[in-house]
Every structure is written in C-alpha cells, then in structure tokens.
Amino acid sequence: QVQLVESGGGLVQAGGSLRLSCAASGSIFRINIMGWYRQAPGKQRELVATITNGGTTNYADSVKGRFTISRDNAKNTLYLQMNSLKPEDTAVYYCNGYGVFVGTYWGQGTQVTVSS
Numbered sequence: 001q002v003q004l005v006e007s008g009g010g011l012v013q014a015g016g017s018l019r020l021s022c023a024a025s026g027s028i029f030r031i032n033i034m035g036w037y038r039q040a041p042g043k044q045r046e047l048v049a050t051i052t053n054g055g056t057t058n059y060a061d062s063v064k065g066r067f068t069i070s071r072d073n074a075k076n077t078l079y080l081q082m083n084s085l086k087p088e089d090t091a092v093y094y095c096n097g098y099g100v101f102v103g104t105y106w107g108q109g110t111q112v113t114v115s116s
Contacts, residue, residue, distance in 0.1 A: 002026040002105040004095045009110030016085050016114070022078040022095030022107055030099040036069060036080045038091035038112075045094070049080065063089075085114045 008020040020036065035050035049069035050058045057069055068081040078095060095107035 004107035006095045006107040006110040009112045011113045017083045020080040024076045030102045031097040033098050034078045035096045037094045040091040087114045087116045090114050
C-alpha cells in the first residue's frame with residue numbers, strides 16, 4: 001500500500017505562485033512514476049506533469065514553462081512549483097503514484113483557486 005497526502009493549495013491572484021507538496025509513505029519503492037493531475041468543476045481529470053524514478057519529466061502543454069515538477073527522494077516528497085498562475089489553473093490538484101506491480105494510487109486532493 002502507498003499513501004499520498006497533498007498540501008500547499010490555496011487562493012492566489014493571477015500571476016502569483018504556489019508550491020504543492022505530496023508526502024508519500026508505505027511501499028513507495030514499488031512506485032515507478034509520480035505525477036500531478038487536476039480536475040476543474042465540470043471537467044474531466046487531466047494530467048499536469050509526471051516524473052519518473054529516473055527524473056524524466058513530462059508536462060501538459062498548458063503548463064509548460066510555468067510549472068515545474070520535482071521530487072526529493074530523501075524526504076519521499078513530490079513537489080509542483082506553479083508560477084504565473086492563471087484563473088484557468090483553478091482546480092483540485094491530485095498527487096498520483098503508479099507502479100507496474102502495484103497499480104495506481106491517489107491522494108485526497110488540494111484546492112487551488114486563482115483569482116483574476
């Protein structure tokens with residue numbers, strides 16, 4: 001089992017910054033890739049960014065150049081640095097972990113609201 005707990009969401013004005021954190025615990029050695037997803041009201045959950053155990057990153061086109069995903073293996077923590085935030089970034093942000101042999105895990109989500 002893997003437990004994921006997000007923090008760092010909140011209310012910010014357009015153009016501002018936030019950093020999300022995701023603390024992982026449990027059988028995290030079985031996780032191959034971690035990522036951030038988001039879901040806005042009335043919309044489907046979408047990928048924001050992912051990072052592999054080897055450090056390879058992938059970003060949605062809508063956040064490239066503004067968001068940075070990173071991980072601190074010593075702290076078992078995943079981060080999402082979000083800069084130049086826009087109102088359309090408003091959503092619940094979810095931490096995700098995937099392992100080939102253990103499947104997919106989700107955190108409970110953290111709300112990010114960007115005011116115009």
